[in-house]
Amino acid sequence: MGLFERYLTIWVALGIAAGVGLGLVLPGFFQAVAGLEIAQVNLVVAVFIWVMIYPMMIQVDWAAIKDVGKKPQGLLLTLAVNWLIKPFTMAALGVLFFQYIFAPWVDPQSASEYIAGMILLGVAPCTAMVFVWSQLVKGDANYTLVQVSVNDLVMVVAFAPIAAFLLGVTNVTVPWETLVLSTVLYVVLPLAAGMATRHLLARRSPLAVGALVARLKPWSIVGLIATVVLLFGFQAGTIVEKPAVIGLIAIPLVLQTYGIFFIAWWGAKLLKLPHDVAGPACLIGTSNFFELAVAVAISLFGLNSGAALATVVGVLVEVPVMLSLVAIVNAWRPSVSTPRA
Secondary structure (H helix, E strand, O other): HHHHHHHHHHHHHHHHHHHHHHHHHHHHHHHHHHOEEEEEEEEHHHHHHHHHHHHHHHHHHHHHHHHHHHHHHHHHHHHHHHHHHHHHHHHHHHHHHHHOOOOOOHHHHHHHHHHHHHHHHHOOHHHHHHHHHHHHHHOHHHHHHHHHHHHHHHHHHHHHHHHHHOOOOOOOOOOOOHHHHHHHHHHHHHHHHHHHHHHHHHHHHHHHHHHHHHHHHHHHHHHHHHHHHHHHOOOHHHHHHHHHHHHHHHHHHHHHHHHHHHHHHHHHOOOOOOOHHHHHHHHHOEEOOOOHHHHHHHHHHHOOOOOHHHHHHHHHHHHHHHHHHHHHHOOOOOOOOOOOO
C-alpha cells in the first residue's frame, strides 16, 4: 500500500480543511469553477472523477463480464437495498428527526424541506464514486461495472415514481440531461477509454496492464483529494454561515449511511458473497448520486430551499463517511492462511 493510500483519511481531512479555507479566501475563484457546469454536472469535478475511476476501468475485462450473470446474488442485493430499503428508511429517519427530535429547533416549513432533500438523496444511489470505493476495497472491477450499470437502468424507471410517492407530490420530472450526461461522463466514456487502453497494453505485454494501473493509482487518490477540495470550497460560505443546520441535517444522513451499510453487509453474509463482490455491493447503496438529487431539489423547491441545502449536506458528509466504511470493509477482509510446510 502506497503513501497516499496508507494515510488517505489524513489527506482527505487536510483536503476538507483546505477546501473550506480556500473557499473563504478565494470565493470568486470557486464561484467561477462552480459555474462551469452543464445540467448540474460540474465539468471540473467530472475531470477529477475521471482521474479517479480511469485506473479501475482499465482493469475491466470485457470477456469476463459475461460470467457475472452466473452469480446474480450480488446484483439482487444491490437492487434490493437501493430500491426496496434505502429510500424508505431515509424518509423514516427524516420524519423522525425533523418532525420529532429536532422539532424544537427547526420550523415546520424548513423541516419539511430538509426531509424532502433527504428523500431525494435516498432515491438517488451512486454512480461515479462507486468505482472509487470499489477500487479502494479491491472490489471485482467487472462485477462493479455491471452492478452500477444495472442500477442506473433501474433508476431510469424507478426514481420518479418512488420520489413522487415519498414526497407526496403528483409529478416528479426526472432531469434527463443530468442523468444521461452523468452516465456518459462517468461510465460510458471512462469505460471506452479504459477498454481501449487495456486492448493496446495487452497486445504489448501481459504485464503491461498491471504496471500502468500501479503507476496511475497515486493519481487516482490525487483526483479524490482535489474533488474534496472543490466540493468543500464550493460550500465554504454555507458551512460557516449555517454550521448548526448542517450539523442537524448531517446526523440522520450519517446514521442512514451506516445503517444501510450494515443491512447490506448482513445480506451479503447471508448470501455468502465473496468479499470482492460484497464490498462494492454494500457501498453502492450507501453512496449517493448527488448531482441528480441536487438537480431535482432545485427544480422542485428552488435554489435556496432547505431541500437543496439538505442535498448539499449529503455531498459534504459522503466522502468522510464513505472512507470510514471503506476502512471497515478492508478490516473485515478475510485473511488468507499460509499453508504449512
